[in-house]
Amino acid sequence: MIDINLNNYEKFALDFLEGNLSLAKRYAFLSFLKKNPDVEDDLKLLENINWSEDSFVFDEKINLKKQLVISDNKKSNFDELCIAKLENDLSEKENTLFTDYLRNNKLKFNEYKKYTYTVQRPDKSIVFNNKELIRRKQNSSLRKVYSIISVAATILLIVGLYFLINEQELVLQVANNYENSVKEEALIKADQSKRRIESSEIKIENKIKKISSKKDYETKPKPEQFKSDIRLEKANIKRANLLAKLQPKDIEITWSMKEIELFKPVSNSCYVVIDQSEYLSLSTFFRNKIKEKVGFKNERIGVFDVAKAGIDGVNSLFGLDMKLERTYTSEGDVDRTEFSSQLFAISTPSKNKN
């Protein structure tokens, strides 16, 4: 709303006389003049001032001046007003004034009505039929729940496994990797010792056989060329007898981690070296640890076994009673895998089931 008052009207007055005011300002200025007849009189005086001595007059002023709302002359802004009304661009007062004008002038009203027909109405029967092509699939809430459960279950299993295996052992295992070079050296030495023992055993057996046939040998005539050999043999037999009396000494290798036994005595006389590379891998360690803790008999451990171990670990950790079990068919095939807890239970058929 344009506020024209006694303090600021002068700046509007000149523009008003020169026809430079916008429609809204012009209307506001006329309202102001009505309220202030003194100013209106002053303005009339101004209008009549002869600005130049020559008194050149531009006769077409009337055509240049903008009308408040409408005029009947040829240069009317009627079209502009019609469109402004259609577009709701008129102020409330302008709209009232223009509507009154149209009401009192049927010809002009009909002209305005033509403008109203230019407003386009959307044809609602035209619709885009391929909406399905541009829609995107939404993740169902159930899927989200499954995702959350999966993450929670994974975390629980990891916690369970961690608890099951014991933190200290893990640390030791990792630290033990740094000692691989030392262990390799020990293995080589142990292997050499084992070979020496085996060689000694074979020799002893041979000597014993020779000793048993000694009497026959001595009764037969001795060729001269074998005399020195016999002396040598006698010395060997003496040594062999001494070796036979020897007992294999227990080789005890003490590791900082007792659980990893690189050597296992299978008899008094020999040691078996367990394949080092396989045993020292982390997966082997976990596999053996799970077997040991949960008591699996199968050589191969699958996801189910790991999950079961994890759940057992969680049960021990939190004192829960969750169960992960498999049911089997009469042919011995896995039928279903079932999980049960205090909160919920899931049963899923085996994928390999025929």
Add this chain to the structure above:
Amino acid sequence: MTVEDYNKSVNLYSDGIYRFILKNIKNQDEAKDIVQDVYEKLWVKSGDVSFDKVKSYLFSAAYHTMIDKIRKNKRITNISEYGEDIGFYSGTYNDLNEVLTEALDRLPGIQKSVILLRDYEGYSYKEIAEITNLSESQVKVYIYRGRLALKKYIGRLEVLV
């Protein structure tokens, strides 16, 4: 924008965009292609466009895609052309919509677009200016010229009504 918002925008605005484009280019297949292109663009930009701005984004993308297609097809040489006299209707009036459709088709592309955006979707001058990359004043001028031309084309209303 979530997938839900995106699909909601499909339900809410795809018909309007299709109508707007179809009215402009008069080719159903191309109009459908443009709608699909526009929603593909929206999906790619879905992270950057919020739901309250999606309508404006869609119409803006649709308008520019349409202009590109028109230029490519050389249907019209200058989309900004204006001031063309579309003549007046000299036949007998059977159906007002038919006459208006014919009148609208005779308007220069830019005038037709701004009038459709204004009348079909009720956009403000400012919004139309943003969609079409014009100034508000230009939008007003195009709407004014377009309506004036349509009114002239309708001609003798007394015969019609």
